[in-house]
Amino acid sequence: MQRILVIGSLNADLETEVARFPKPGETLLGGPLRVSCGGKGNNQAVAAARLGAKVTMLGAVGEDNFGHMLLENLKKNNVNTDSIFIRKDKPSATALITRTHKDNHIIVTDGANNTLRPKDILAAQSLVERNDVLLLQQEIPLETQITAIEIGYQLGKLVVLNPAPVRPLPDEIIRKTSYLLPNEHEILALGKNANETIEEIILQSEIPIVMTWGDKGILYKGTDNKIVHKPAYTVTPMDTTGAGDTFCGAFCCFLSQGFEIALQKALQASALSVTHFGAQGGMPTLEELEAYSFS
Ligand code: RIB
Numbered sequence: 001m002q003r004i005l006v007i008g009s010l011n012a013d014l015e016t017e018v019a020r021f022p023k024p025g026e027t028l029l030g031g032p033l034r035v036s037c038g039g040k041g042n043n044q045a046v047a048a049a050r051l052g053a054k055v056t057m058l059g060a061v062g063e064d065n066f067g068h069m070l071l072e073n074l075k076k077n078n079v080n081t082d083s084i085f086i087r088k089d090k091p092s093a094t095a096l097i098t099r100t101h102k103d104n105h106i107i108v109t110d111g112a113n114n115t116l117r118p119k120d121i122l123a124a125q126s127l128v129e130r131n132d133v134l135l136l137q138q139e140i141p142l143e144t145q146i147t148a149i150e151i152g153y154q155l156g157k158l159v160v161l162n163p164a165p166v167r168p169l170p171d172e173i174i175r176k177t178s179y180l181l182p183n184e185h186e187i188l189a190l191g192k193n194a195n196e197t198i199e200e201i202i203l204q205s206e207i208p209i210v211m212t213w214g215d216k217g218i219l220y221k222g223t224d225n226k227i228v229h230k231p232a233y234t235v236t237p238m239d240t241t242g243a244g245d246t247f248c249g250a251f252c253c254f255l256s257q258g259f260e261i262a263l264q265k266a267l268q269a270s271a272l273s274v275t276h277f278g279a280q281g282g283m284p285t286l287e288e289l290e291a292y293s294f295s
Contacts, residue, residue: 005131008041009113009139012066015097036278037073040137047249056080060112066092118147233271242279
């Protein structure tokens with residue numbers, strides 16, 4: 001069983017659906033407010049755990065109702081929460097999400113995620129040691145993330161980075177990761193210059209990149225050094241929030257079975273994830289994934 005340590009964010013998602021996104025300065029009427037568990041780190045931890053990985057999460061929540069909700073949800077999903085800090089001086093972070101059935105706009109507020117410091121990671125070296133994969137995103141302070149990548153690299157772990165949201169990381173730090181999983185927006189920040197195309201970025205990267213591309217699937221470099229496009233599985237989408245997170249969690253979960261299998265199962269899991277509301281609503285269990293007949 002793959003042992004995964006997720007170091008990352010936990011957010012309460014405050015979400016409403018609109019027929020279309022508002023223009024600058026415009027007010028729209030939306031649907032009901034839904035409150036659910038989210039945060040890229042939290043979502044990826046739950047996605048991997050539901051698929052059978054042994055997952056531990058290192059992060060921070062506030063000492064408030066949202067913090068309580070986030071911790072209980074992780075426990076319910078068999079994620080080890082012993083390394084989650086409960087902060088008295090900062091509230092749990094929230095994500096303000098406006099979505100259509102096809103896409104979303106997300107703003108994450110300042111909160112307990114930003115209290116995670118390099119010293120917290122340095123104190124957790126033995127935890128990194130006990131895991132096979134270190135899975136990271138970019139909703140915690142940059143210096144903390146850099147410390148985590150350094151430690152994962154020094155301990156010889158697989159370091160998987162979902163560079164979301166876009167924040168600049170030094171090249172020498174990127175080089176210490178094992179896989180990069182950006183979407184079509186985030187990948188552009190990994191280019192050497194503004195003129196580089198997505199294909200050039202993927203082909204020239206020293207680190208394997210798998211670009212998630214929404215309902216178009218994924219792009220990556222094949223063994224013949226050419227771009228491979230794997231289409232997404234066709235489903236009826238209800239809410240695409242968390243689809244990329246499901247891909248990342250599933251990819252890490254199945255990596256021990258080989259790169260191609262991990263990609264295929266991650267595509268299947270992320271397709272199922274969009275068929276229910278909320279970032280985690282549609283994330284499948286291993287049984288659900290295996291029982292579904294993908295065409
Ligand atoms: O990727 C989706 C997630 O982004 C949401 O759950 C939200 O909390 C933000 O972190």
